[in-house]
Amino acid sequence: MLGIVSVLVATVTFASAFTLPGGYQTGSDNAAGTPLLAGSYAFDAFILSDTLAFICSCMATFSLIFAGVPAMDISIRCRYFEISALLLRSSGRSFVVAFALGLYLVLAPVAHTIATAVCVIIFVSSLYGNSEAWQILRVADMARARLGTRMHVAWTLGLTFYNVFVNLFLNFWSFIIIFGFPAVIRNVHASE
Numbered sequence: 001m002l003g004i005v006s007v008l009v010a011t012v013t014f015a016s017a018f019t020l021p022g023g024y025q026t027g028s029d030n031a032a033g034t035p036l037l038a039g040s041y042a043f044d045a046f047i048l049s050d051t052l053a054f055i056c057s058c059m060a061t062f063s064l065i066f067a068g069v070p071a072m073d074i075s076i077r078c079r080y081f082e083i084s085a086l087l088l089r090s091s092g093r094s095f096v097v098a099f100a101l102g103l104y105l106v107l108a109p110v111a112h113t114i115a116t117a118v119c120v121i122i123f124v125s126s127l128y129g130n131s132e133a134w135q136i137l138r139v140a141d142m143a144r145a146r147l148g149t150r151m152h153v154a155w156t157l158g159l160t161f162y163n164v165f166v167n168l169f170l171n172f173w174s175f176i177i178i179f180g181f182p183a184v185i186r187n188v189h190a191s192e
Helices: 002-018 041-067 074-107 112-128 131-147 150-191
Strands: none
Touching: 002 041, 002 074, 041 074, 041 150, 074 112, 074 150
């Protein structure tokens, strides 16, 4: 099932890279054939999210292929499966962000409120996908209630915050690239 999903995400993101939101410029000048909406922050973020969804999905597919090779040791196969699951979650999140950014790009000029609502809905749904962080916090709260001493509480809370941070980074690293890289590029170009 994971293989089918990863191949479908790769196929759709490949197609969306060539059917860009807004279409292409027409005419006989040098800009003919370039994307109409290119140059905006949202367009750059859309391209990055689509690219990350495609790459992560392809890498997940390849990892699943390696996980299915019976000649490999079972521990290596399990590791490839874990890697493919992580990559598939990242590709899914990037795919959903690409969907939201694509809608935002075409709707923002004519229906800004709806375009913003789409982005908010996508953001809230991505928080639901990270339920592991909430589970870690609940377990740490139960441990705090049972342990009772300050030393154990401080150790438990420190370990909990570390686990939550690592979990959030593993799940949302693509968002740092999608939204951070275009912002950095814009700041570099603005300072020149």
